[in-house]
Amino acid sequence: MQVASMHFKERAHVKLHDERLQFNLKKMQGKFVAKRRESLVELDDFEGTRDSAKEIRNRALENLDVWLELFERNAKARGATVLFAETPDDVNALVLEIAARHAVKKIIKSKSMVSEESALDHAIEAAGMKVVETDLGEYILQINNYEPPSHIIGPALHKSKEEVADLFSKTHGTPVKTDIAELCLEARGVLRSHYLTADMGISGGNFFVAETGSVVLVTNEGNATLTTTLPRVHVAISGIEKIVPTLEDTATLMRLLPRSSTGQSISNYVDILTGIKGAGEFHGAEHMYFIIVDSGRTAVLASELREALRCIRCGACMNHCPVYQNVGGHSYGWVYPGPIGSILTPMYVGLENAQDLPAASTMCNQCGVVCPVRIPLPDLQRKLREMAFEHGLRPWYEHAALSIWSWFSQRPALYGFGTAIAVRALKWMGGCDGLIHKLPIGAGWTDERDFPAPEGKTFRELYKKRTAT
Amino acid sequence: MRVGFFVTCLVDTMRPSVGFAAIELLEAGGAEVVVPPAQTCCGQPAYNSGDRADAIALAAKVIAEFEGCDFLVAPSGSCSGMIRTHYGDLFSADPPMLQRARALMEKTRELTDFLVNELKLARVPGRFDGTITYHDSCAGLREMGIKAQPRALLAMVPGLALRELPGCEVCCGFGGTFSIKFGEISSRMADNKCQDIAGTGADAVVLGDLGCMLNIEGRLRRRGDMKTRVLHVAEVLAGRKPKS
Ligand code: SF4
Numbered sequence: 150m151q152v153a154s155m156h157f158k159e160r161a162h163v164k165l166h167d168e169r170l171q172f173n174l175k176k177m178q179g180k181f182v183a184k185r186r187e188s189l190v191e192l193d194d195f196e197g198t199r200d201s202a203k204e205i206r207n208r209a210l211e212n213l214d215v216w217l218e219l220f221e222r223n224a225k226a227r228g229a230t231v232l233f234a235e236t237p238d239d240v241n242a243l244v245l246e247i248a249a250r251h252a253v254k255k256i257i258k259s260k261s262m263v264s265e266e267s268a269l270d271h272a273i274e275a276a277g278m279k280v281v282e283t284d285l286g287e288y289i290l291q292i293n294n295y296e297p298p299s300h301i302i303g304p305a306l307h308k309s310k311e312e313v314a315d316l317f318s319k320t321h322g323t324p325v326k327t328d329i330a331e332l333c334l335e336a337r338g339v340l341r342s343h344y345l346t347a348d349m350g351i352s353g354g355n356f357f358v359a360e361t362g363s364v365v366l367v368t369n370e371g372n373a374t375l376t377t378t379l380p381r382v383h384v385a386i387s388g389i390e391k392i393v394p395t396l397e398d399t400a401t402l403m404r405l406l407p408r409s410s411t412g413q414s415i416s417n418y419v420d421i422l423t424g425i426k427g428a429g430e431f432h433g434a435e436h437m438y439f440i441i442v443d444s445g446r447t448a449v450l451a452s453e454l455r456e457a458l459r460c461i462r463c464g465a466c467m468n469h470c471p472v473y474q475n476v477g478g479h480s481y482g483w484v485y486p487g488p489i490g491s492i493l494t495p496m497y498v499g500l501e502n503a504q505d506l507p508a509a510s511t512m513c514n515q516c517g518v519v520c521p522v523r524i525p526l527p528d529l530q531r532k533l534r535e536m537a538f539e540h541g542l543r544p545w546y547e548h549a550a551l552s553i554w555s556w557f558s559q560r561p562a563l564y565g566f567g568t569a570i571a572v573r574a575l576k577w578m579g580g581c582d583g584l585i586h587k588l589p590i591g592a593g594w595t596d597e598r599d600f601p602a603p604e605g606k607t608f609r610e611l612y613k614k615r616t617a618t
Numbered sequence: 619m620r621v622g623f624f625v626t627c628l629v630d631t632m633r634p635s636v637g638f639a640a641i642e643l644l645e646a647g648g649a650e651v652v653v654p655p656a657q658t659c660c661g662q663p664a665y666n667s668g669d670r671a672d673a674i675a676l677a678a679k680v681i682a683e684f685e686g687c688d689f690l691v692a693p694s695g696s697c698s699g700m701i702r703t704h705y706g707d708l709f710s711a712d713p714p715m716l717q718r719a720r721a722l723m724e725k726t727r728e729l730t731d732f733l734v735n736e737l738k739l740a741r742v743p744g745r746f747d748g749t750i751t752y753h754d755s756c757a758g759l760r761e762m763g764i765k766a767q768p769r770a771l772l773a774m775v776p777g778l779a780l781r782e783l784p785g786c787e788v789c790c791g792f793g794g795t796f797s798i799k800f801g802e803i804s805s806r807m808a809d810n811k812c813q814d815i816a817g818t819g820a821d822a823v824v825l826g827d828l829g830c831m832l833n834i835e836g837r838l839r840r841r842g843d844m845k846t847r848v849l850h851v852a853e854v855l856a857g858r859k860p861k862s
Contacts, residue, residue, distance in 0.1 A: 165806055281727045475806050477625025507798050512666060513756035531666060538668030555664050555672035561656035569633050584839050593801025598808060598836035608625050608634035612653055
């Protein structure tokens with residue numbers, strides 16, 4: 150996908166003034182937060198389960214190569230082919246190769262965020278094949294001229310029912326519907342025919358289970374089941390970090406994933422797909438491929454940001470992020486928005502292309518306290534800020550302001566003198582209402598806020614006087 | 619009990635009366651308060667901007683100034699949170715300093731927590747006739763566990779009625795330098811907060827961090843609300859009015 154993360158501020162500005170989006174965001178957030186909270190009550194030891202989940206993910210990452218090998222061995226034993234893609238381009242090339250080998254004309258897809266990284270759909274179309282997204286959200290985006298996703302679990306969550314109704318009516322040539330169930334039925338009707346005529350199904354992968362060589366798919370619409378079992382060829386694409394050692398481990402993670410994400414005790418469907426259709430079996434693909442994607446992940450693994458790879462893509466961090474909730478997912482300018490996106494995006498597309506993302510956080514840590522695998526998201530954002538600072542990526546005036554402050558702060562006498570002058574000047578600027586309406590430096594503050602003027606003397610002056618008398 | 623009072627740079631410059639209110643409360647609880655005179659900043663602005671070297675220099679300065687005290691108390695969840703939860707990270711590669719940092723981290727407290735859990739304050743000097751609502755500042759809440767302490771103390775203030783703020787745990791949008799770098803987003807977050815505050819109809823919004831106070835007050839006034847007061851919890855508890 151094209152990276153637009155360097156325009157975060159401008160994009161956020163537009164989204165802040167998009168009234169319809171603002172309305173949709175408010176409506177959606179309340180639901181996610183409340184449902185998650187309610188569903189967590191069912192767990193008798195949420196914090197303990199989080200600890201186990203964190204441990205499972207760390208165990209997988211610490212010996213990733215070993216688990217990947219085991220996965221490969223087990224998947225092969227069941228007749229699947231395991232391929233590794235180093236770059237996003239490799240992902241597309243591998244898919245096209247497989248498609249050519251099996252004389253594929255039509256491809257159906259269930260949701261895969263990793264395939265968004267490489268804009269796989271465009272590559273498929275450019276190669277002359279048809280591709281149909283079957284996840285309802287992804288389908289909506291596809292027929293809206295491949296609009297980018299705004300959320301990792303609900304890619305079209307930024308859209309209202311009415312917007313979808315208009316889009317369906319325009320695309321399908323049907324009367325505008327108002328009922329959500331009717332809209333779903335309409336989409337289902339359109340998609341059904343594709344399931345039966347597609348040659349290849351592409352899915353993502355929530356987990357790759359090493360001990361069995363299986364891919365686990367967590368969905369609510371049932372489309373992944375059809376996508377992966379009806380066509381002749383199934384290709385599962387996901388990142389190398391999605392490996393989980395055992396089925397038992399998967400079960401533990403599954404206690405947290407749907408609850409953290411949609412607030413369900415369990416998603417409507419959990420597919421565990423192992424190997425090709427065996428002799429005498431009725432369901433399943435004849436050919437099964439795994440494309441296991443690096444695309445920057447080993448670099449993260451080797452960095453101080455490794456903990457970000459524990460992510461199980463539940464979306465809780467963005468559902469609870471006050472910045473995301475105000476600017477929406479599109480502002481972030483690439484595949485992964487919100488707190489986890491602010492870490493993964495710079496690592497995958499280059500810090501110089503996305504350095505505003507880790508900076509655009511108040512570090513309120515609401516994300517960190519909800520993350521089911523305890524990723525310390527603000528700490529990782531700060532690490533990225535340190536990298537940006539070290540590489541001189543921040544603007545000179547920011548550096549200058551910071552250096553001046555730190556320089557004075559290390560020289561108490563000068564600091565005392567300088568602040569005493571500054572507070573008097575600011576008090577004077579505050580006038581009789583004690584409010585500064587415009588700061589010459591710091592327009593970011595005063596464009597839409599006043600700056601309450603200081604009292605006029607510093608604490609250290611007053612305290613010195615008090616102790617002297 | 620020698621309590622080193624960490625004034626914080628925002629109280630020092632913007633609202634000294636908060637500092638005096640805090641000292642009054644600490645003394646009311648029987649603490650011997652010392653104010654190391656050369657103190658400045660805890661290093662958080664540098665730390666959160668990625669300037670580790672300056673953050674380390676400032677943290678070392680704080681450690682040297684306060685390690686002789688039995689406690690370090692700050693009228694801010696943000697600054698006390700910086701010291702208590704992040705100084706260890708700053709010195710992770712410097713074992714001797716790490717040891718000193720750890721010692722200080724352990725004795726660092728946020729003001730209301732210290733008043734409730736160490737000094738076990740049973741009475742407060744202040745009086746407030748009216749309703750207030752309370753905003754939980756992020757670092758205080760999520761780094762220092764400040765939630766029940768200010769409410770317990772405010773409940774002792776004669777005349778005061780607390781009306782809880784919907785979304786009291788949602789960030790007000792300050793975020794240090796974020797408020798200037800991303801002023802528009804920050805202002806919107808502050809505006810959401812102001813709407814919630816207005817919805818309570820309280821006479822004052824009370825909180826425990828200067829950054830959030832300036833942010834919320836700044837947005838309230840720009841929205842045209844000249845009436846709702848924005849007060850530090852120490853001011854209310856001590857019964858001090860901000861000088862203006
Ligand atoms: S970072 Fe944590 S909260 Fe965010 S999507 Fe990943 S697992 Fe969920």
